[in-house]
Amino acid sequence: xxxxxxxxxxxxxxxxxxxxxxxxxxxxxxxGEALSDKNLPNxxxxxxxxxxxxxKLVLVHGARPQISxxxxxxxxxxxxxxxxxxxxxxxxxxxxxxxxALSVTLKSLFSMGMYNSPMHGADLRLCxxxxxxxxxxxxxxxxxxxxxxxxxxxxxxxIRQQLENGNVVMLSNLGYSLSGEVFNLSxxxxxxxxxxxxxxxxxxxxxxxxxxRDGSGELxxxxxxxxxxxxxxxxxxxSDSDSQxxxxxxxxxxxxxxxxVHRCHLISYREDxxxxxxxxxxxxxxxxxxxxxxxxxxxxxxxxxxxxLALIKPLETxxxxxxxxxxxxxxxxxxxxxxxxxxxxxxxxxxxxxxDSSGELACIAIDPQHQGAGFGDRLLLELEARAREKGLSxxxxxxxxxxxxxxxxxxxxxxxxxxxxxxxxxxxMQRKSKVLRKRLG
Ligand SMILES: CC(C)(COP(=O)(O)OP(=O)(O)OC[C@H]1O[C@@H](n2cnc3c(N)ncnc32)[C@H](O)[C@@H]1OP(=O)(O)O)[C@@H](O)C(=O)NCCC(=O)NCCS
Numbered sequence: 233x234x235x236x237x238x239x240x241x242x243x244x245x246x247x248x249x250x251x252x253x254x255x256x257x258x259x260x261x262x263x264g265e266a267l268s269d270k271n272l273p274n275x276x277x278x279x280x281x282x283x284x285x286x287x288k289l290v291l292v293h294g295a296r297p298q299i300s301x302x303x304x305x306x307x308x309x310x311x312x313x314x315x316x317x318x319x320x321x322x323x324x325x326x327x328x329x330x331x332x333a334l335s336v337t338l339k340s341l342f343s344m345g346m347y348n349s350p351m352h353g354a355d356l357r358l359c360x361x362x363x364x365x366x367x368x369x370x371x372x373x374x375x376x377x378x379x380x381x382x383x384x385x386x387x388x389x390x391i392r393q394q395l396e397n398g399n400v401v402m403l404s405n406l407g408y409s410l411s412g413e414v415f416n417l418s419x420x421x422x423x424x425x426x427x428x429x430x431x432x433x434x435x436x437x438x439x440x441x442x443x444x445r446d447g448s449g450e451l452x453x454x455x456x457x458x459x460x461x462x463x464x465x466x467x468x469x470x471s472d473s474d475s476q477x478x479x480x481x482x483x484x485x486x487x488x489x490x491x492x493v494h495r496c497h498l499i500s501y502r503e504d505x506x507x508x509x510x511x512x513x514x515x516x517x518x519x520x521x522x523x524x525x526x527x528x529x530x531x532x533x534x535x536x537x538x539x540x541l542a543l544i545k546p547l548e549t550x551x552x553x554x555x556x557x558x559x560x561x562x563x564x565x566x567x568x569x570x571x572x573x574x575x576x577x578x579x580x581x582x583x584x585x586x587x588d589s590s591g592e593l594a595c596i597a598i599d600p601q602h603q604g605a606g607f608g609d610r611l612l613l614e615l616e617a618r619a620r621e622k623g624l625s626x627x628x629x630x631x632x633x634x635x636x637x638x639x640x641x642x643x644x645x646x647x648x649x650x651x652x653x654x655x656x657x658x659x660x661m662q663r664k665s666k667v668l669r670k671r672l673g
Pocket of ligand 1: 547552553595596597598599602603604605606607608609610629630631632633634635636637638
C-alpha cells in the first residue's frame with residue numbers, strides 16, 4: 233500500500249469490521265505447534281490489537297508437541313489409544329510442567345509485546361483460572377487412560393465475568409476435578425466446548441496452512457458444512473503432521489458449527505498478519521465455515537458452463553458483453569470465477585493474462601436479482617488478488633456501459649494504445665469500448 237488513497241480506502245473499509253467485532257466473543261485456539269512457531273510474537277501482537285478494539289477474547293493453548301518432546305527427552309515414547317494420549321501418573325507431572333511453562337511464556341509475550349510495540353500503553357490483563365472442570369476418560373478396551381480427561385463443566389459465568397471486566401481469559405489443555413486432581417485434555421476440545429458454552433461469535437483455529445486447500449491446491453475461502461466434513465476425512469487420512477492438525481481443526485469447527493457457533497475460521501499461524509486480514513478484509517485470509525456462506529465464491533468448473541451462459545446471454549443480447557460460444561467458454565473456463573447461491577450461478581467474472589505484466593478482467597456479470605449485494609466487489613477483489621499472485625502489475629478492463637463502476641474502484645481511463653500490442657490487435661473498433669486500467673501495486 234503505497235498510495236495515500238489506498239491507505240484511506242483500506243482504513244475506511246476496515247472500520248465496518250472494527251464496529252462489527254466490538255464486544256463480540258472470540259475463542260482462539262493456539263495449538264502447541266502454533267506456540268513454537270516463529271510467528272507467535274506477531275500473533276500475540278495482533279490478539280492484543282483485537283482486545284484493544286473491544287473484542288472479548290478467550291485464548292486456549294495446547295502443548296501436544298512440547299509434551300511429546302519432554303517424554304522423548306526422558307526416553308519415553310508417547311502412548312496413544314483411540315487417538316488419545318495415555319496420561320500415566322508420571323506423564324501428568326510432565327504435562328503440568330510443560331503446560332505451566334507455556335502458559336507463563338505466553339503471558340510474558342503478551343506483556344513484552346505490549347511494551348515493545350505500538351500497543352505500548354494499552355491495558356491488557358490476562359486471567360488464568362480453574363474454569364474447566366474435568367473427569368477421567370476411564371478404562372476402555374482394558375486400557376486405563378489414567379489422567380487423560382474429558383470436560384465435565386465449563387464455568388461459563390466466571391469466564392463471562394472476566395470478559396465483562398475487560399480481561400482476556402486464558403485456558404489450556406488442563407482441567408481440574410472436584411477432588412483436586414489435574415487432567416490432560418484435548419486443547420481442541422477445550423476451545424470448541426468453551427465456544428459452544430459461551431455461545432461465542434467466532435471460534436478461531438490457528439492452523440499450519442493458509443486455510444483448507446482443495447485437490448488442486450486452491451484455497452477454499454468459504455466452506456460448507458459438507459465440504460468441511462469431506463476435507464476433515466481427507467486430511468485425517470494423510471500422515472503428515474500439518475494435515476493431521478488441519479483435520480483436527482476441521483473436526484473442531486464442525487462440532488462447534490453443529491452446536492450453533494456460526495462462524496469458525498481456520499487461519500494460518502505461520503503467516504504474519506493472517507489473523508488481521510481474515511477479520512478485517514472482505515476477501516479474508518483463511519477458510520471460514522459459517523452458516524451465512526450459502527453463497528460461495530469459487531473457481532468455475534466445466535459443469536458451470538450452462539449456468540454462466542444463462543447469466544451472460546441477456547447481456548450479450550443487449551450488447552453489454554461480447555458474444556462467447558459454448559466451446560470458447562469451455563476452453564476458457566479455468567479463467568472464470570463464479571459465485572454460487574443455492575446451487576445457482578448468480579455471478580461470474582474472468583481474468584485473462586494479456587502480457588507478462590498485465591491481465592484483463594472480462595465478462596463480469598451479476599444476476600439482476602442480486603445486483604447491489606456486493607457480489608461485483610467480491611469478484612473484483614478476488615480477481616485482483618489472483619492477478620497479484622500471478623505477478624501481474626496492471627489490470628485492464630474494456631467496457632461500454634460500466635466505466636463508472638470501475639472508476640469508483642480505482643481504475644483510470646487510458647488510451648487504447650496503452651493496451652499490450654497483442655490485445656490492441658483484437659480491439660473491436662465498432663464497439664468503441666472504453667479502456668480502463670488499474671495498477672495493482
Ligand atoms: C456492474 C456490476 C458488475 C456491479 O456488480 P454489483 O454486484 O451489482 O455491484 P456491487 O454490489 O459490488 O456495487 C453496487 C454499486 O455499484 C453501482 N453500480 C451498478 N452498476 C453501475 C454502473 N454501470 N455504473 C456505475 N455504478 C454502478 C450501484 O449503483 C451500487 O452503488 P451504491 O452502492 O452506491 O448504491 C453489475 O451491476 C452487473 O453485472 N452489470 C451488468 C453487466 C456489466 O455491465 N458488466 C460489465 C461489463 S465490462
